[in-house]
Amino acid sequence: MDFNLTSLSFLNESKFNSIDTSKVYDIVIIGGGPAGLTAAVYAMRKGASVALIAKHAGGQVAETSGIENYMGYRYINGLELVDKFKDQVLHFTIDYDEGGEVEAIEDEGIKKVLLKDGRIIKSKSLIIASGKRWRKLGVKGEDEFIGKGVAYCSICDAPFFAGKKVVVVGGGNSGVEAAIDLAKVAKEVIVIQNLDKLTADKILIDKLNSFTNVNFLYKTVVREIIGDSFVKTILIENTELLQKSEIDVDGIFIEIGLVPNSDFVRGVVELNSNGEIIVDCSCSTSARGIFAAGDVTSVPFKQIIIAAGEGAKAALSAWEYLLNEE
Amino acid sequence: MALFEEKIQQQLKEILKSMKEEVTIVNFTQEIECPMCRETRLFVEEIGSLSEKLKVKVYNFVTDKEIAMRYKIDKIPAIALLDKDEKDYGIRFYGLPGGYEINSFLGAILELSGKREPIPDELMKRIKSIDRDIHIQVFVSLGCPHCPAAVSTAHRLAMENEHITADMIDANNFVPLSQKYNVTGVPKIVFNDKFELIGAHPLNTFLDVIDRLKDYGINID
Numbered sequence: 001m002d003f004n005l006t007s008l009s010f011l012n013e014s015k016f017n018s019i020d021t022s023k024v025y026d027i028v029i030i031g032g033g034p035a036g037l038t039a040a041v042y043a044m045r046k047g048a049s050v051a052l053i054a055k056h057a058g059g060q061v062a063e064t065s066g067i068e069n070y071m072g073y074r075y076i077n078g079l080e081l082v083d084k085f086k087d088q089v090l091h092f093t094i095d096y097d098e099g100g101e102v103e104a105i106e107d108e109g110i111k112k113v114l115l116k117d118g119r120i121i122k123s124k125s126l127i128i129a130s131g132k133r134w135r136k137l138g139v140k141g142e143d144e145f146i147g148k149g150v151a152y153c154s155i156c157d158a159p160f161f162a163g164k165k166v167v168v169v170g171g172g173n174s175g176v177e178a179a180i181d182l183a184k185v186a187k188e189v190i191v192i193q194n195l196d197k198l199t200a201d202k203i204l205i206d207k208l209n210s211f212t213n214v215n216f217l218y219k220t221v222v223r224e225i226i227g228d229s230f231v232k233t234i235l236i237e238n239t240e241l242l243q244k245s246e247i248d249v250d251g252i253f254i255e256i257g258l259v260p261n262s263d264f265v266r267g268v269v270e271l272n273s274n275g276e277i278i279v280d281c282s283c284s285t286s287a288r289g290i291f292a293a294g295d296v297t298s299v300p301f302k303q304i305i306i307a308a309g310e311g312a313k314a315a316l317s318a319w320e321y322l323l324n325e326e
Numbered sequence: 327m328a329l330f331e332e333k334i335q336q337q338l339k340e341i342l343k344s345m346k347e348e349v350t351i352v353n354f355t356q357e358i359e360c361p362m363c364r365e366t367r368l369f370v371e372e373i374g375s376l377s378e379k380l381k382v383k384v385y386n387f388v389t390d391k392e393i394a395m396r397y398k399i400d401k402i403p404a405i406a407l408l409d410k411d412e413k414d415y416g417i418r419f420y421g422l423p424g425g426y427e428i429n430s431f432l433g434a435i436l437e438l439s440g441k442r443e444p445i446p447d448e449l450m451k452r453i454k455s456i457d458r459d460i461h462i463q464v465f466v467s468l469g470c471p472h473c474p475a476a477v478s479t480a481h482r483l484a485m486e487n488e489h490i491t492a493d494m495i496d497a498n499n500f501v502p503l504s505q506k507y508n509v510t511g512v513p514k515i516v517f518n519d520k521f522e523l524i525g526a527h528p529l530n531t532f533l534d535v536i537d538r539l540k541d542y543g544i545n546i547d
Contacts, residue, residue: 003330003428004425005338005432062471146524148508149510150511151511153472156473157510157511159467159469160497161510229508230510
């Protein structure tokens with residue numbers, strides 16, 4: 001029996017002060033993943049007054065089972081790494097809010113962060129490190145059958161498909177990882193990939209190929225998810241032959257990557273065609289005094305170690321900006 | 327005594343130090359122990375040995391039937407948590423709260439011991455105004471990182487209002503029950519068998535669902 005203890009959520013929490021809406025902070029950080037937490041450490045070390053707003057501490061890392069490419073750790077559990085990040089932030093007294101969600105930001109020289117619960121936080125500069133969330137397929141039936149055969153989290157929901165026939169949509173790392181989780185329990189797994197090959201890391205593809213109950217459909221997309229009280233059938237299309245067909249399935253896991261959480265900054269800073277915040281090599285956005293870091297930005301490659309490095313850079317840039325403003 | 331590794335034991339001890347008052351852990355098992363019953367009993371015994379403020383009572387589901395009925399325990403392994411006066415708030419864990427669920431278990435112990443984060447006044451008013459019996463069942467899998475939040479919210483509601491009871495249910499330990507509720511995604515939160523939520527939701531969404539139950543005039547069976 002494993003115990004995935006998030007020990008720090010129980011300890012020392014008192015060092016976190018609640019956010020003061022009457023004050024103007026030097027730096028407000030939006031996001032509690034590797035980028036946001038690293039930015040907090042760098043900003044606090046400079047002596048800036050800092051507030052951090054996190055919807056989920058740890059972000060995607062908290063939902064990752066094992067990490068094997070964060071330097072210093074040959075292997076570490078996702079929550080454990082988040083705990084260590086948080087511990088390092090806790091070394092300082094920081095104004096911190098977990099659970100709060102940002103509705104919008106306004107830039108009138110002084111930046112205003114509007115939370116969904118009505119609070120408004122003021123700051124001289126901002127670091128946006130709001131990360132990404134699961135991408136949806138956007139087909140008919142998807143929303144209707146969430147939790148009724150449509151799933152996104154394989155480590156959560158794979159056990160419920162023991163002995164069943166399931167489809168995994170996506171041939172990247174998250175898709176292949178989900179297919180591996182499912183192949184261990186399901187009767188049959190069908191991986192549907194829009195390209196003509198998988199794009200996951202070789203080490204993962206090799207592992208998936210060691211199962212005998214996995215089949216692949218390439219150059220294929222899902223057009224519709226059909227069922228009554230439960231998913232029963234999916235309508236797929238081969239994009240080369242333009243042939244549509246139906247397959248009967250018990251479940252469908254959608255693992256087609258991520259979309260940036262940038263809706264609340266639309267119109268304030270420039271975004272690229274993927275919705276990512278465009279940053280230069282100093283993490284500056286198109287708006288003065290607003291910086292961004294991690295998966296929400298246009299920086300190529302979304303990795304924990306890259307996000308953490310970008311968070312550090314954003315904090316140092318924000319500090320330099322504050323010095324020059326005074 | 328091998329369920330917890332040394333490192334985890336130390337962490338648990340450290341966490342349990344912040345308990346304010348005593349908490350009683352009541353465990354139901356049976357003579358020929360059911361799947362996971364033995365592990366669950368060892369779990370409560372082991373965790374109970376890590377703090378002087380924890381009392382553990384183990385009952386036999388079959389021979390201690392009256393006690394099981396008093397706590398409305400209908401399946402095992404089961405754990406009920408009671409406060410310092412052994413008052414029952416309807417906080418239940420069905421199945422061993424291992425994996426990520428250790429966090430909701432510790433959270434419930436600390437909160438029941440009196441270490442509670444304040445709830446904003448407006449939400450608290452809504453919680454206190456609930457005057458119908460509400461039974462919340464939260465189906466989880468132990469490998470689900472965002473399930474403990476749903477369990478903790480349900481248990482907190484049970485602590486704050488005596489009309490509310492809340493169960494954590496390990497869906498993979500109670501397969502027929504999970505099938506009855508068509509659980510294929512977790513957390514799945516079932517309110518009085520009538521409404522359900524899938525996924526992690528904030529406290530006010532729980533309260534919105536409970537409000538809708540009121541409109542339907544649904545009561546617990």
